[in-house]
Amino acid sequence: MFNSSEQFLKGTSAIVTGSTSGIGLAIAKVLAKNGANITLNGFGDKDEIEKERKMLEGEYKIKAIYSPADVSQPEAIQKMVADSRETFGRVDILINNAGIQFVAPIIEFPQEKWNAILNINLTSAFSAIKAVLPLMKEKNWGRIINIASAHGLVASAYKSAYVAAKHGLVGLTKVVALEMAETNITCNVICPGYVKTPLVDKQIAEQAKAHGIGEDQVVKEILLKTQPNKKFIKAEDIGAMAVFLCSSAGEAMTGEIISMDGGWTAQ
Numbered sequence: 494m495f496n497s498s499e500q501f502l503k504g505t506s507a508i509v510t511g512s513t514s515g516i517g518l519a520i521a522k523v524l525a526k527n528g529a530n531i532t533l534n535g536f537g538d539k540d541e542i543e544k545e546r547k548m549l550e551g552e553y554k555i556k557a558i559y560s561p562a563d564v565s566q567p568e569a570i571q572k573m574v575a576d577s578r579e580t581f582g583r584v585d586i587l588i589n590n591a592g593i594q595f596v597a598p599i600i601e602f603p604q605e606k607w608n609a610i611l612n613i614n615l616t617s618a619f620s621a622i623k624a625v626l627p628l629m630k631e632k633n634w635g636r637i638i639n640i641a642s643a644h645g646l647v648a649s650a651y652k653s654a655y656v657a658a659k660h661g662l663v664g665l666t667k668v669v670a671l672e673m674a675e676t677n678i679t680c681n682v683i684c685p686g687y688v689k690t691p692l693v694d695k696q697i698a699e700q701a702k703a704h705g706i707g708e709d710q711v712v713k714e715i716l717l718k719t720q721p722n723k724k725f726i727k728a729e730d731i732g733a734m735a736v737f738l739c740s741s742a743g744e745a746m747t748g749e750i751i752s753m754d755g756g757w758t759a760q
């Protein structure tokens with residue numbers, strides 16, 4: 494049974510990379526609502542981040558810390574994991590969510606953008622998983638959830654680095670699941686379609702201006718062209734899926750690719 498009685502994660506500790514914005518922040522909130530202590534991570538305005546951190550503590554009666562780790566740096570990830578362990582005494586949940594995008598034809602794709610996307614969207618997950626697994630193995634319990642994309646399963650032109658990194662993240666998930674299969678540590682990957690985050694809001698406004706059309710038209714005819722339900726995925730629904738995977742009902746789910754894409758990859 495999916496038992497997510499309020500605060501069923503009380504006493505646990507969760508690291509959510511890239512949680513100063515969008516999907517990561519939404520996941521952090523849902524985990525906190527269910528009782529997990531949180532390590533926030535990502536870039537942004539210091540005061541805004543502190544406001545979110547305090548909000549999590551006040552609203553959900555948990556403890557939250559902030560790590561400024563740049564996840565393209567393995568040593569910074571190791572420090573984030575060590576700080577989290579020192580503060581909470583444990584790391585039970587890891588959400589690899591930090592990600593960036595860059596769009597260009599492959600012939601023009603800058604090498605440094607390729608390197609940055611591979612580092613931030615894929616290698617960071619490897620480094621974080623490597624750092625948390627010994628701690629999870631100590632307790633013989635853990636939940637690792639990678640946030641890939643529909644682009645972890647299918648491609649779009651001009652997104653070579655992003656598509657390669659997200660396909661890689663799907664592969665990495667399967668390997669970790671197999672290596673941990675006889676423990677109580679699971680590793681799964683969520684593949685969302687378009688989610689309305691501040692990043693996407695910006696794109697909509699820019700496209701509307703560039704094409705001289707309304708924002709609704711941009712959403713239906715350009716952005717959600719590949720997404721049959723023509724609706725954005727809600728970030729908090731991705732958080733709810735993460736919570737489900739952390740519950741006892743999720744214990745047999747490992748190495749799973751969970752699409753939340755409004756039918757995109759059904760085509």
Ligand code: NAD
Nearest residue numbers: 511513514515516535536563564590591592642687688690
């Ligand atoms: P966002 O830009 O709102 O958030 C990205 C987060 O990652 C921010 O907190 C940012 O500070 C952080 N980040 C970026 N580089 C970092 C680095 N080097 N070190 C640490 N943190 C860093 O984006 P989002 O839309 O919430 O995307 C979150 C994840 O979901 C990404 O992996 C993205 O690929 C994936 N995703 C997004 C969508 C979408 O439509 N928004 C769809 C599918 C998958």
